[in-house]
Amino acid sequence: xxxxxxxxxxxxxxxGTSVKIECRSLDFQATTMxxxxxxxxxxxxxxxxxxxGSKATYEQGVEKDKFLINHASLxxxxxxxxxxxxxxxxxxxxxxxxxxxxxxYFGPGxxxxxx
Amino acid sequence: xxxxxxPPSMDCAEGRAANLPCNHSTISGNEYVYWYxxxxxxxxxxxxxxxxxxxxxxxxxxxxxxxRKSSTLIxxxxxLRDTAxxxxxxxxxxxxxxxxxxxxxxx
Numbered sequence: 001x002x003x004x005x006x007x008x009x010x011x012x013x014x015x016g017t018s019v020k021i022e023c024r025s026l027d028f029q030a031t032t033m034x035x036x037x038x039x040x041x042x043x044x045x046x047x048x049x050x051x052x053g054s055k056a057t058y059e060q061g062v063e064k065d066k067f068l069i070n071h072a073s074l075x076x077x078x079x080x081x082x083x084x085x086x087x088x089x090x091x092x093x094x095x096x097x098x099x100x101x102x103x104x105y106f107g108p109g110x111x112x113x114x115x
Numbered sequence: 116x117x118x119x120x121x122p123p124s125m126d127c128a129e130g131r132a133a134n135l136p137c138n139h140s141t142i143s144g145n146e147y148v149y150w151y152x153x154x155x156x157x158x159x160x161x162x163x164x165x166x167x168x169x170x171x172x173x174x175x176x177x178x179x180x181x182x183r184k185s186s187t188l189i190x191x192x193x194x195l196r197d198t199a200x201x202x203x204x205x206x207x208x209x210x211x212x213x214x215x216x217x218x219x220x221x222x
Contacts, residue, residue: 044159045212046209091156095158095159103149104161105161106158106160108157108158109156
């Protein structure tokens with residue numbers, strides 16, 4: 001299957017600071033990228049869907065001004081958690097796909113800890 | 116997206132086939148059935164997907180009933196590395212993850 005990378009794999013930041021997470025599709029052009037969040041012992045929750053060159057579509061309850069998503073190219077999407085707080089500590093996972101019915105390929109995830 | 120129902124956990128002996136069921140009685144005509152799995156602290160891994168026909172790839176087989184209200188994922192020869200949470204998802208494009216089935220493969 002396709003390869004998706006995320007950077008960093010783990011980050012610790014102080015409350016009030018911003019953190020940027022990168023998601024790259026290494027061997028295919030991803031029309032659509034998705035961002036998920038997963039709290040301990042819970043399932044993945046979709047945060048937003050982004051199509052290259054257009055604004056992201058956020059799921060209900062996800063603050064678009066707090067979780068900034070940029071999808072400037074077919075191989076790179078970034079998620080910036082602005083003014084992070086301890087409750088934002090979570091496992092953030094991106095996925096990339098060709099859109100529509102096509103399967104999604106997931107990155108390895110980024111563990112964010114806000115102190 | 117249609118909702119799915121999966122057993123919370125299953126066990127399987129190494130080398131035997133693992134058959135993971137999924138009910139999706141409210142599936143609509145254009146929705147696909149996707150299977151993913153997640154090993155602890157990793158991103159999910161795509162396994163297989165299908166619309167109405169049975170599908171097979173190098174990882175697994177997907178059997179979809181004729182009325183499309185349920186499906187079964189078959190891992191033909193389970194290994195210890197197949198221990199994971201398996202998610203059955205029904206939809207088109209966007210994936211909504213449920214709680215999945217924790218499959219434990221034991222020696």
